[in-house]
Amino acid sequence: MPSRKKSKKSAKTGNSCKSPNRGPLAGYEVLLCVTGGIACYKVADLASKLVQTDAGVTAAMTEAAEKFVAPLTFAALTNRQVFTDMWLPQVDYDLRHISLTDRADLIIIAPATANILGKMAAGIADDLISTMALSAAGSCDILAAPAMNSRMWNAAAVRANVETLKTRGVHFVGPDEGRLASGATGPGRMAETDNILKAAQRLLLRRPPKNR
Numbered sequence: 371m372p373s374r375k376k377s378k379k380s381a382k383t384g385n386s387c388k389s390p391n392r393g394p395l396a397g398y399e400v401l402l403c404v405t406g407g408i409a410c411y412k413v414a415d416l417a418s419k420l421v422q423t424d425a426g427v428t429a430a431m432t433e434a435a436e437k438f439v440a441p442l443t444f445a446a447l448t449n450r451q452v453f454t455d456m457w458l459p460q461v462d463y464d465l466r467h468i469s470l471t472d473r474a475d476l477i478i479i480a481p482a483t484a485n486i487l488g489k490m491a492a493g494i495a496d497d498l499i500s501t502m503a504l505s506a507a508g509s510c511d512i513l514a515a516p517a518m519n520s521r522m523w524n525a526a527a528v529r530a531n532v533e534t535l536k537t538r539g540v541h542f543v544g545p546d547e548g549r550l551a552s553g554a555t556g557p558g559r560m561a562e563t564d565n566i567l568k569a570a571q572r573l574l575l576r577r578p579p580k581n582r
């Protein structure tokens with residue numbers, strides 16, 4: 371990861387607190403990527419907690435994630451536009467998958483589906499989030515919070531993908547063991563949002579914010 375000079379510029383936060391007592395993540399930019407699992411509803415809580423630290427939070431969602439939670443939820447919580455599509459008409463010809471990862475200090479993928487982990491491991495970039503994950507290389511860290519049924523989590527392909535991603539420097543938090551949406555108990559439950567927040571904070575505070 372390239373080293374970053376400390377900048378006196380303030381972050382372009384649409385959602386940071388205006389209070390003079392700034393939170394611990396003031397100036398940092400988080401790209402919160404939501405993929406399609408039942409734990410999507412918990413990520414709204416994570417978005418709210420991140421905003422309360424004064425991080426700038428931009429949410430992006432896959433098509434599957436939109437089946438679980440409306441983008442409006444994240445727009446309201448972050449006070450920012452939510453990105454769902456690479457192909458929306460743009461007036462500024464901004465390459466969003468590049469500009470969003472350029473600006474981000476950290477990408478959090480939560481919940482991280484088996485599908486996104488597989489796409490990341492294989493280098494597939496066929497939607498906004500997988501493209502951003504690929505374009506994060508050399509620009510910002512990625513923290514994944516997987517959530518899925520235990521049988522999926524234990525599947526050989528998922529195990530191999532997680533190991534591959536770890537060796538490439540992707541950070542993981544969870545999953546926890548516990549009650550799953552199916553009613554079964556086992557590994558695959560998304561880490562508690564407080565633990566995802568703590569992991570994000572640890573990663574972010576290793577470096578000063580980019581402040582782009």
Ligand SMILES: Cc1cc2nc3c(=O)[nH]c(=O)nc-3n(C[C@H](O)[C@H](O)[C@H](O)COP(=O)(O)O)c2cc1C
Binds near residue numbers: 519
């Ligand atoms: C009700 C329901 C719950 C699901 N929950 C999960 C989940 O927790 N984890 C997971 O990996 N996939 C889950 N899936 C499957 C994903 O939504 C599916 O693989 C999808 O293609 C993921 O797309 P994405 O990674 O682009 O968001 C679920 C599907 C349904 C219908």
